[in-house]
Amino acid sequence: MSVLVYTESENGKFRKNALEVASYGSEVARLLGSSATALSINNENPSQLGDYGIASVLEVTDEALDPFNANAYAQLVADAAAQAGAKVVILSSSADAKFMAGLLAGKLKAGYVPNVVGLPESTSPLVVRRTAFSNKGFANTKILTDIKIIGLSKNAFGVVENKVEAKVEAFSASLDSSLFSTASVEVDKVVGKATIADADIVVSGGRGLKGPENWGMIEELADVLGAATACSKPVSDLGWRPHSEHVGQTGKPVASNLYIAIGISGAIQHLAGVNAAKTKVVINIDPEAPFFKAADYGIVGDAFEVVPELIEKLKEFKAQNA
Amino acid sequence: MKILVCISNVPDTTSKINFTDDNSRFDTSGVQFVINPNDEFGLTRAMWFKEKGGATVHVATVGEATTEPTIRKALAIGADEAIRVDAEPTDGFFVATQLAEVVKQGGYDLVICGRESIDYNGGMVPGIMASLLGMNFVNTCIGLEADGDQATAVREIDGGKETLRTTLPLIIAGQKRLVEESDLKIPNMRGIMMARQKKLNVVPPVEASPASEDLRFEKPAPKGAVTLVDATQVGELVRLLHSEAKVI
Numbered sequence: 001m002s003v004l005v006y007t008e009s010e011n012g013k014f015r016k017n018a019l020e021v022a023s024y025g026s027e028v029a030r031l032l033g034s035s036a037t038a039l040s041i042n043n044e045n046p047s048q049l050g051d052y053g054i055a056s057v058l059e060v061t062d063e064a065l066d067p068f069n070a071n072a073y074a075q076l077v078a079d080a081a082a083q084a085g086a087k088v089v090i091l092s093s094s095a096d097a098k099f100m101a102g103l104l105a106g107k108l109k110a111g112y113v114p115n116v117v118g119l120p121e122s123t124s125p126l127v128v129r130r131t132a133f134s135n136k137g138f139a140n141t142k143i144l145t146d147i148k149i150i151g152l153s154k155n156a157f158g159v160v161e162n163k164v165e166a167k168v169e170a171f172s173a174s175l176d177s178s179l180f181s182t183a184s185v186e187v188d189k190v191v192g193k194a195t196i197a198d199a200d201i202v203v204s205g206g207r208g209l210k211g212p213e214n215w216g217m218i219e220e221l222a223d224v225l226g227a228a229t230a231c232s233k234p235v236s237d238l239g240w241r242p243h244s245e246h247v248g249q250t251g252k253p254v255a256s257n258l259y260i261a262i263g264i265s266g267a268i269q270h271l272a273g274v275n276a277a278k279t280k281v282v283i284n285i286d287p288e289a290p291f292f293k294a295a296d297y298g299i300v301g302d303a304f305e306v307v308p309e310l311i312e313k314l315k316e317f318k319a320q321n322a
Numbered sequence: 323m324k325i326l327v328c329i330s331n332v333p334d335t336t337s338k339i340n341f342t343d344d345n346s347r348f349d350t351s352g353v354q355f356v357i358n359p360n361d362e363f364g365l366t367r368a369m370w371f372k373e374k375g376g377a378t379v380h381v382a383t384v385g386e387a388t389t390e391p392t393i394r395k396a397l398a399i400g401a402d403e404a405i406r407v408d409a410e411p412t413d414g415f416f417v418a419t420q421l422a423e424v425v426k427q428g429g430y431d432l433v434i435c436g437r438e439s440i441d442y443n444g445g446m447v448p449g450i451m452a453s454l455l456g457m458n459f460v461n462t463c464i465g466l467e468a469d470g471d472q473a474t475a476v477r478e479i480d481g482g483k484e485t486l487r488t489t490l491p492l493i494i495a496g497q498k499r500l501v502e503e504s505d506l507k508i509p510n511m512r513g514i515m516m517a518r519q520k521k522l523n524v525v526p527p528v529e530a531s532p533a534s535e536d537l538r539f540e541k542p543a544p545k546g547a548v549t550l551v552d553a554t555q556v557g558e559l560v561r562l563l564h565s566e567a568k569v570i
Contacts, residue, residue: 070449070459070461071459074453094480095478095480096479096480098445098461098462099449100449101445101449102414102446102447102448102452102459103449103453104453105414105415105446105449105450106450106451106454109533110533112446112533113534114445114446115443132442132536132539133333133339133348133441134443135542136339136541137341138539138541139537139538139539139540140540141536141537142534142535142536143533144533144534145533145534181488182459182460182475182486182487183486183488184484184485185474185487187482187483188483188485189481189482190481195480195481195482198480200569201569243499244482244483250440250498258567268336269335278567278569279567279569294545295548296546296567297548297550297559297567298548298549298551299550299551299552299553299556299559300553301553305553306553306556309556310559313556313559321564
């Protein structure tokens, strides 16, 4: 059962999730006693995937494929899977990958399991472990179809170096113009700022901060840490912060290495959305806040005193470890 | 315009999650079921098309008779007619196949689903439907305008948003921001009374095999106690994050 890994690029460079799925895919292939092929689209240096155990890369270079187009990309991945004889296809959990996944599953008549949290529990039959019930549970899911699609949760496996020589081969597929019937008009993206989807650290503020005018220290803390900023649902509902920053069950999921919640009590819906973060820190003046039960580290204290102090200590730490 | 809103019947967001039958099934006892929140945004948008442009709105779900209160709620909110495919929704591929058949039979111009159900979080049903039906598709949709057969949709992307131009027939997967939360429709007494008179068609499933099977469920391991750091010792937190958690 050979494996195809779909790797994402942005501005010609691999996204971090591409290196993670490459690492994961090569390990899955090893468990299956097979090999992994990666599909790379509009990347300047596809042989970089060799650093993560990928020995074979199908390289596509086509201006029509920039920006991302779900239909066309699904067709390419399906064709690449056929070319590589792949029975297992691996995707990340990015917005683009999730957009494409259902289309691809329909095309390949494949069972797709998203939000997978680790290597397969068994390879024959193929059983994978995934989150369910918005991170309030896990499921072991068996994929029943001939071709199987795995969607890997962010940061579930990590980027693992395993140097091999990658053979890069040009690949093209005949992309009918009908595939572009849904077309991008405008992409409006924050540049030069960490995003909740990609950041290793997310700093999040809640109603305990009392008002939007107090977000300066949240942004400064995020700046020091290279973190993305986020907020709780009441904060975005009140219009203190944009909806795009809302994390939780109905907002964006957080799967960063570190999540720092400041002035957030920890409602069950909020916790569901941030459960996948590896290490959770809570700063709250109320020792009874439910978040303390879900966190790894906590400080009971006034955010307006603790956060500026934390910024200072982090600056000192950075100066020492620079 | 003829709109189909696909609805998933899910546990309320505050539900405690437990499993039963040797951890092979979700334990529904004592759980309140609701319209999947992501679908609710779509239903409200559909109502907007009905009020502004005279669209006809149908709702559909795949589920057993126990899902009917949730479908009636969608009718009470203002949908004109409902369809229940009488089958247990075993997996995403099965559900998508059933709903694709409903779309084919009903000849809808616009199909509105939710980004994902908040129970099994598959997020695949709308995409598979689009693929099976050859319809245009926009995922994580946070804005939709339609004029004749031309449509403009906005989708959420990592770190921003993207505006897309497309044509009907179209499937979208909606979510928060598709409509303002304050605009979400709540059934009123008149709506509830009228819903009782509306048609709820029960149709048998078409032949389809599941593509995946959940063998076993598990709750997350209980969390160890939080390590508390004194508010006057903030430097200690920095040390712990560096040398113990190794995240900075």
